[in-house]
Amino acid sequence: DAKTTQPPSMDCAEGRAANLPCNHSTISGNEYVYWYRQIHSQGPQYIIHGLKNNETNEMASLIITEDRKSSTLILPHATLRDTAVYYCIVSRDYNQGGKLIFGQGTELSVKP
C-alpha cells in the first residue's frame, strides 16, 4: 500500500503559487520522495524528486521537512495547464526494484 497521504483536491488561482502537501510519516531513511503529475487522459509525467535536501528544477520546487515526514511540492506560478492530478510517491520495495506505488493523489484545479 502507498505510504503517502495527500488532500484529494485543491484549487489555485492562475499566476499564484500552488503548494501541494504530502505526508509520509513512515518513510525510511533510504527512500526518496518522488512527485509525478497526470494531466487528464495522458500518461503520468515526472516532476521532481529528493531525499533530504530541498530541490528545484524548471518545473517545481520540493521542500522536505527536516524529519522527512512530510514534503511540499511548489509550483511557483501556476497556469491553467498545471491542472492535473499530482502524485506523491515514497513507497518502493527494494526487493522488487522500479516499483512505483501510486497513492490517490491530489487533483489540482488552477482557475483563471
Added chain:
Amino acid sequence: DTEVTQTPKHLVMGMTNKKSLKCEQHMGHRAMYWYKQKAKKPPELMFVYSYEKLSINESVPSRFSPECPNSSLLNLHLHALQPEDSALYLCASSQDRDTDTQYFGPGTRLTVL
C-alpha cells in the same frame, strides 16, 4: 528525446478477439513497464521488464501476455479479455530497474465489449 510512444491510442475489442498493444522508447532505457489505470484511480503496476527479461509480474491474469522483443520495444498481447479489463494501459521506461524516474507513454485506451 524523452518520449515513450504507444500504439494504438484507442482500441475496441470483443471478448473473443486477440490484439496487441505496442510500446517503444529510444532513450536506451533497460527497464520497461506496463501499468493499468481504471477511471478515477491511480496507475497499478502489471509487469516490469529488466534487460529484456520479465522481472516482476504483479499476479496479472494470463489473458495478458507481455513480450519484450528487444530493448526498445514492449508488447502486451491480449486474448479473451473481459469487460472489466477496459482501462487505460500505460507503458513506461526507466534507465534501469532500480531507477524510479520513469517516463510514461500517453497510454492506450482499451474498451472490451
